[in-house]
Amino acid sequence: MLRKKKDFAQKKEIKPSSMTARYYEMADWFEKSRKEVVMASLIVVVAVAAYFLVGYYRGLDNEKASLDLAKVMAIYDSGSYIEAIDGRPTENVKGLKSLVDTYAGTENGETARIYLANSYYALGKYPEAKEQYDAYSGSNELLQATALAGLAACYEAENNPAEAAGYYMKASNVSDDMVFKPKYLLYAGINYLEAGDTEEAKKLFKLVKKDYSKSAFVRDIDRYLAQVQ
Numbered sequence: 001m002l003r004k005k006k007d008f009a010q011k012k013e014i015k016p017s018s019m020t021a022r023y024y025e026m027a028d029w030f031e032k033s034r035k036e037v038v039m040a041s042l043i044v045v046v047a048v049a050a051y052f053l054v055g056y057y058r059g060l061d062n063e064k065a066s067l068d069l070a071k072v073m074a075i076y077d078s079g080s081y082i083e084a085i086d087g088r089p090t091e092n093v094k095g096l097k098s099l100v101d102t103y104a105g106t107e108n109g110e111t112a113r114i115y116l117a118n119s120y121y122a123l124g125k126y127p128e129a130k131e132q133y134d135a136y137s138g139s140n141e142l143l144q145a146t147a148l149a150g151l152a153a154c155y156e157a158e159n160n161p162a163e164a165a166g167y168y169m170k171a172s173n174v175s176d177d178m179v180f181k182p183k184y185l186l187y188a189g190i191n192y193l194e195a196g197d198t199e200e201a202k203k204l205f206k207l208v209k210k211d212y213s214k215s216a217f218v219r220d221i222d223r224y225l226a227q228v229q
Helices: 002-014 018-077 081-086 096-103 107-122 126-135 141-157 161-172 181-195 198-211 221-226
Strands: none
Touching: 018 081, 018 096, 018 107, 081 096, 081 107, 096 107, 107 126, 107 141, 126 141, 141 161, 141 181, 161 181, 181 198, 181 221, 198 221
């Protein structure tokens, strides 16, 4: 009996377990697929490294954009919009167009885009202004709303009040805490009125009067309400 048990034990040790078999299968698979596994690992490492490098260089670009934007703002603030767009190469002042081309995607580069759009708008170049307002991709909510309101103003200038009203509404919906929310609601109402949608205009005028009674933009609200009664 003891001999039989011993023989059984020896046989049991020689027979590979299912776990051992899986190990060898995995080892065999890895050996066959090692090149693919290594390549996949390298791709992941490179992707992670690229992500951090892009973030690093984007941060540097944002700082450079801030410095270049500060130089051109004096020209913009003076109302010299053509010069603001083109810059002053002889004085090493890059124009807003150059800043957008160079630093697009950075926060300060996208801020430059808004000023570029404003410059085109001031010059009556509404298609160019709309292109830049529409392309804004920064994360600043105030500038997001400004871009939408800029589009609205362009459509307003092109005598398209229905489209203008829609964009003013979008601008007002960017944030409930935005200081210009009542302004955009009022302008949306005015454009709905111009477009012949008196019901929508009345609704917005009443909303501004009720919810933003302390705002400076409520001053003429009764005059507009009188037009939709």
